[in-house]
Amino acid sequence: MPVITYRQALNDALAEELERDENVVVMGEEVAEYNGAYKITEGLWKRFGGKRVIDTPISEAGFIGLGVGAAMMGMRPVMELMFWSFAYVAYDQIINNAGCVRYMSGGLINCPLVIRGPANGGTNVGATHSHTPENFLANTPGLKVVSPATPYDAKGLMKAAIRDNDPVCVMENTLLYGDQGEVPEGEYLIPIGVADVKREGTDVSLIAHGRAVLTALAAAHRLHEEFNISAEVVDLRSIRPLDEETVLASVRKTHRAVLVDENKPFCGVSAQIASMIQERAFDDLDAPVQRVCSLDAPAIYSPPLEALQLPTADRIIQKVLAIS
Amino acid sequence: MSVTRAEKPKKTGRNPVDYATAAINADLTKEQKLGFLADMLRIRRFEQASLKLYQQGKMGGFLHLYIGQESVAVGTLALMGENDHAITAYRDHGHALVVGMSMNECMAELLGKATGCSKGKGGSMHFFAPDKNFWGGHGIVAGQTPLGLGIAYALKYQGLKGCCLTYLGDGAVNQGVYHESLNLASLWDIPVVYIIENNQYSMGTSLARSSASKSCLAERAEGYNIDWDIVNGEDLYEVRAKTWDAIERAHEKCRPTVLEIDTYRYYGHSVADANAKKYRKPEEIEFYKQNHDPITLWENRLKEEGILDDAGLKKIDEAAKKEAAAAVQFAEDSPFPEVEDIFSDIYYEVDMGTESGQTGRHFFND
Numbered sequence: 078m079p080v081i082t083y084r085q086a087l088n089d090a091l092a093e094e095l096e097r098d099e100n101v102v103v104m105g106e107e108v109a110e111y112n113g114a115y116k117i118t119e120g121l122w123k124r125f126g127g128k129r130v131i132d133t134p135i136s137e138a139g140f141i142g143l144g145v146g147a148a149m150m151g152m153r154p155v156m157e158l159m160f161w162s163f164a165y166v167a168y169d170q171i172i173n174n175a176g177c178v179r180y181m182s183g184g185l186i187n188c189p190l191v192i193r194g195p196a197n198g199g200t201n202v203g204a205t206h207s208h209t210p211e212n213f214l215a216n217t218p219g220l221k222v223v224s225p226a227t228p229y230d231a232k233g234l235m236k237a238a239i240r241d242n243d244p245v246c247v248m249e250n251t252l253l254y255g256d257q258g259e260v261p262e263g264e265y266l267i268p269i270g271v272a273d274v275k276r277e278g279t280d281v282s283l284i285a286h287g288r289a290v291l292t293a294l295a296a297a298h299r300l301h302e303e304f305n306i307s308a309e310v311v312d313l314r315s316i317r318p319l320d321e322e323t324v325l326a327s328v329r330k331t332h333r334a335v336l337v338d339e340n341k342p343f344c345g346v347s348a349q350i351a352s353m354i355q356e357r358a359f360d361d362l363d364a365p366v367q368r369v370c371s372l373d374a375p376a377i378y379s380p381p382l383e384a385l386q387l388p389t390a391d392r393i394i395q396k397v398l399a400i401s
Numbered sequence: 402m403s404v405t406r407a408e409k410p411k412k413t414g415r416n417p418v419d420y421a422t423a424a425i426n427a428d429l430t431k432e433q434k435l436g437f438l439a440d441m442l443r444i445r446r447f448e449q450a451s452l453k454l455y456q457q458g459k460m461g462g463f464l465h466l467y468i469g470q471e472s473v474a475v476g477t478l479a480l481m482g483e484n485d486h487a488i489t490a491y492r493d494h495g496h497a498l499v500v501g502m503s504m505n506e507c508m509a510e511l512l513g514k515a516t517g518c519s520k521g522k523g524g525s526m527h528f529f530a531p532d533k534n535f536w537g538g539h540g541i542v543a544g545q546t547p548l549g550l551g552i553a554y555a556l557k558y559q560g561l562k563g564c565c566l567t568y569l570g571d572g573a574v575n576q577g578v579y580h581e582s583l584n585l586a587s588l589w590d591i592p593v594v595y596i597i598e599n600n601q602y603s604m605g606t607s608l609a610r611s612s613a614s615k616s617c618l619a620e621r622a623e624g625y626n627i628d629w630d631i632v633n634g635e636d637l638y639e640v641r642a643k644t645w646d647a648i649e650r651a652h653e654k655c656r657p658t659v660l661e662i663d664t665y666r667y668y669g670h671s672v673a674d675a676n677a678k679k680y681r682k683p684e685e686i687e688f689y690k691q692n693h694d695p696i697t698l699w700e701n702r703l704k705e706e707g708i709l710d711d712a713g714l715k716k717i718d719e720a721a722k723k724e725a726a727a728a729v730q731f732a733e734d735s736p737f738p739e740v741e742d743i744f745s746d747i748y749y750e751v752d753m754g755t756e757s758g759q760t761g762r763h764f765f766n767d
Contacts, residue, residue, distance in 0.1 A: 102558070128558070134588065139547050139581025146488075146551020146565075149536060152558065169544050169578070182529035182537065183520035184746035218747050218764065241757055242749040270761020318761030349765070 078261055084254040086228035087117050087193075090235035091155065093264065095125050098153060101239060104131045104140060105157025105194075114159045115195065115254055141167040141192065145174045145244075148190040153239060161196035161248060162208040175244040176219035191238045193247035196224075197288060197339065198376045199387050200251055207376035209339050211286070212346050214246045215317040222316040223269055224248040226290035228258035230314055233267030241269060248316075250288045270318035274327065278309035281397050282327040284350055285337035286313040289388055293337045296393035304394075306401060316346055324350065325358050332363040335396045337388050342370035364400035369393050423642035425480070431708045435717065437479065437637060438703060441471040441696045442721040444495040447504050450725040451494070451511050455672050459733075460511050463671040464525055467495040470664045472695030473598050474499045476640030477566055477662075480648055484556060484563025486534040488549045490570060491526035492598075492666075493538045500535040502528065504728035514735035521738045522746060543569055543576030546595070550582045553593035557655060564592040564651035566644075572603025572611060574618045583625045583659070592651035594644070595622075597661040598634075604670040605680040619661035627657050634664035635695045637702075665689045 081089070094101050107114050109122035109132040122130040133140040137158065144154040158164055164171060175188050198207035215222040221243055225231040231249070238245035275290055276297050283293035290312040297308035311327050313319065328334050334354055336347035351366045369388045377383050420426060448466050455464045467474070474495035478487055481500070489496045497507055502518055510517030511525055518528050528538040536552060539545035549567025556563040573579055574597060586593050597618055603611040612618055622629040628650060632643045640662060647658035667686055669677025678686070703709035745751075750758030 134581075134584060136581040136585065138578040139550070139585050142544075142547020142578060142582070143551035143554055143585060146536075146548035146553075147555040147558070148551075149531070149548070150552055150555035150559075152555050169541050170547060173541055173544060174539075174548060178529075178537070179749060180746050181519055181523040181527040182531070182746075183518065183522050184749075184752055185519070185529050185531050186536070187749035189749075221748075237757075242753075242755075268760045269757060270763075315761055318763045319765075320761050 078259040080257050081228055081260050082254065083228045083231050083256045083258070084115070084117055086232035086260050087235055087249070088119060088121070090232045090239070091118065091121060092124065094236055094239040095121065095129055100151060100153045101155060102129050102131060102152065103155045103157065104133055104144060106133055106135055106159050108132060108157050113157070115251060117254070118157065137163050137167040138170055142170040142174065144190055145170055145178070145188060148175070148188045148244070149178065149186050153189050153191070155191040155193060155239060158192060158194035160206050161194050161210055162206050164192070164210060165208070171214070171220070172217050176217040180219060187242050188244045189242045190244045191247060192244070193235070194249060195251040196248040197250040197252060198371060199383060201378055201380045201383055203378045204375035209248070209371070211246070211248045211316050212340050212344060215346065219244070221245040221269055221318065222248065223314060224287040224316060225314060226253070226287055226312050228256065228260050230267055230273070230312070232260055233265050234269065234314065237266045237269050240266070245269065248287060253288055267314065270315045270320055272320035272323035273312045273314055274309060274323065275312045276308070276310040278307040278331065280307045280331055281333040281335060281401065282309045282311055282331045283335050283337055283393065284311045284313065284324055284327070286316060286346065287339060289337040289339050292388050292390055293393060296390040296397070299390060300394060300397055304398065306397060308397065321353055321357070324354070328354055328358045329361045332361055333400055334362070335367045335369060335393060335400070337393055338368065338370045339387055340370055341373050342368060343373065345370055367396040367400060369396055418639070420636060420638035420642040423638065423645075425641055425645040426638050434703055434708060435713070437475050438696070438699055438709070439717050439721065440475045440479070440499055441699065442718050443504070443724065444471045444474065444498050445696060446718070446721040446725040447498060447507065447728065448494055450729050451508065452672060454511065454729065460525075461513060462524055463491070463673055464511070465492040465671045466666065466668040467492050469667040469689065469694070470598060470600060470634070471495055472637050472640055472699065473596070473634050473662050473664050476637045477596060477644045480641060480645055481534065481566070482563070484561040485566065485648065486536060486552050486556070486563065487566040487568070488536040488545045488552060489538065489568035490542065490545055490573065491538070491540050492570070493526065493528050496568065497528040497530065497535065497538070500530060500533045502530045502533065502535070504724050505731040508728035508732040509735045512732045512735070513737060514732055515738040515742065516731070516735040520742065520746065543573035543579045545569070546573065546579045546582040549595075550586055550591055550593050553591045553651070554589070557592055562652050564594055564648055566594050566596055568596045568598055570603065571597060571599040571601065571608055571618060574621065575612060583622060583627060583657070586657035587625045587627050590655045591657055592655050593657045594647040594651055595657065595659045596644070597659065598664055599661050600664050600666040602666070602670065602680070605674065605676050607680065617661055619659045622659035627659055629659040629661070632660055632662040634662040635693050635698050637695065637699050664695075665693060
């Protein structure tokens with residue numbers, strides 16, 4: 078199977094969907110002639126032309142709103158946010174318009190819009206560029222939120238997002254763009270709302286999404302090597318809709334759960350997962366559910382410290398050992 | 402400090418330019434002209450009936466009345482062709498009725514009934530009828546301005562000769578997203594027509610206290626290289642003539658326009674606006690009612706033209722009152738939505754029962 082980067086997987090997904098459906102357009106800051114700030118859209122403008130791949134001004138509220146209006150008319154715009162942090166100036170368009178228009182119209186309108194871009198800390202760009210708003214977005218009924226951790230998932234989820242008839246927020250990660258992984262040549266989709274067990278284990282469930290999945294896998298490897306603890310790693314892949322059954326099945330098997338989340342802890346995604354586990358699998362637990370989140374402060378700039386602010390394998394291992 | 406427009410005495414005589422002879426007006430039939438009167442009266446009678454319901458405590462939330470501004474919706478929306486679309490803000494009842502939404506579905510929506518245009522899920526500020534090219538009904542000031550841009554963008558992308566009439570109030574011109582929309586509209590040659598309904602008050606704050614300008618709000622378009630015009634909203638002929646120019650510019654040149662239509666609302670920002678008569682003098686409101694009421698002025702015009710008499714007027718008005726009364730009855734007789742209806746119309750895929758809609762948990766209740 079070919080090995081390609083997460084970046085290439087996204088690029089392939091966009092190209093295939095642009096090819097497949099003329100209602101798809103890709104729009105965002107520097108996505109066309111500049112080939113994308115993070116080169117996710119490299120080559121698309123040259124291949125598909127300026128009608129399909131469009132550079133916008135730095136004007137998130139304006140162009141995301143435009144995308145919502147176009148989606149209401151039946152187009153399938155894929156809007157790039159250079160950083161999901163920049164969504165904060167387009168929240169009215171994302172939450173009130175994309176998220177609520179179907180409901181407020183009594184189901185007369187739908188909004189097949191994709192908003193995508195990186196949502197991560199860890200690149201030493203300070204608090205304004207390091208937000209992880211998947212919890213805020215998933216808090217809005219009407220929006221869907223996915224967060225791929227691997228090239229395979231990135232391609233399959235992106236294609237599913239573009240074909241979905243509801244607004245989907247795709248939370249990527251600049252630290253993953255260069256990661257390589259196996260991606261089949263033929264077409265495939267990954268249904269939104271299906272989690273994936275990335276590593277099987279018997280002693281503890283590490284439940285994560287996005288890059289935290291890789292941190293959890295690193296911790297699982299060391300738990301096995303150094304402590305002979307068998308950790309299972311569950312990748313949510315989709316935050317909303319949520320595959321609760323895969324998470325619960327894992328917890329019922331291992332009886333212990335440590336949730337790993339690059340969100341801040343207060344009302345973060347893992348808080349929802351913890352609530353769900355205690356509600357539905359309380360009797361299966363042999364220990365309290367633990368969480369490893371980003372340390373609860375704005376993202377710090379200082380490079381060595383920011384690395385410690387995000388969840389680390391060390392912190393995951395400590396939590397696991399504390400309940401084992 | 403400059404005086405507000407409200408303090409300036411407006412001219413009360415006939416418009417020095419007679420827009421009745423403009424091409425878009427010259428061929429109007431008697432029936433069409435009477436139809437405009439009927440539509441304006443329908444809006445007014447509908448809203449007067451809704452006000453009674455509000456005062457009886459039968460309605461929740463806000464009620465933003467359009468009374469006094471009827472000539473704007475009627476004068477502009479009647480010009481829509483097959484590929485022309487419209488979107489507005491929360492003062493949306495007039496627009497809804499003119500595009501052809503029924504009084505019944507609108508009144509029922511106000512009461513939160515299942516028979517409402519949004520099944521009781523949107524309320525007064527959120528009326529929609531995409532089958533009539535009407536895209537709402539938006540509650541956040543200026544929130545509709547980039548959506549109208551996107552609708553017009555889609556029309557152009559699809560190769561259709563159309564435009565999107567995108568309405569906003571005078572208070573909306575100070576929101577950033579409106580300016581972002583103007584920039585994109587001009588930069589990308591998007592066939593959108595922004596129609597500022599200048600009723601002189603941004604909620605309870607007068608124009609002079611809220612907006613900086615040299616002479617008017619529309620002229621800000623100049624900075625974006627967008628054509629603009631000022632329109633006397635009480636003259637239906639002028640509203641039609643100048644709006645048609647903008648629609649033609651969109652259709653033929655794919656260029657945006659900003660129109661600023663001077664108008665006036667008799668009620669507060671919403672009915673809950675307790676200070677409606679404190680931030681402006683009652684005499685001012687009375688002055689407008691007596692001298693600038695768009696319905697009265699249109700009635701007079703049609704009488705002058707010899708196509709309306711008192712009996713004819715009474716007949717049209719009685720029909721509007723009767724329709725409004727029937728809508729009240731329909732709304733009152735209609736059922737409320739069921740509790741389980743809370744969870745439909747959120748995700749298309751769930752509503753349609755698709756595989757996507759049945760994958761994963763979408764709602765997180767107890």
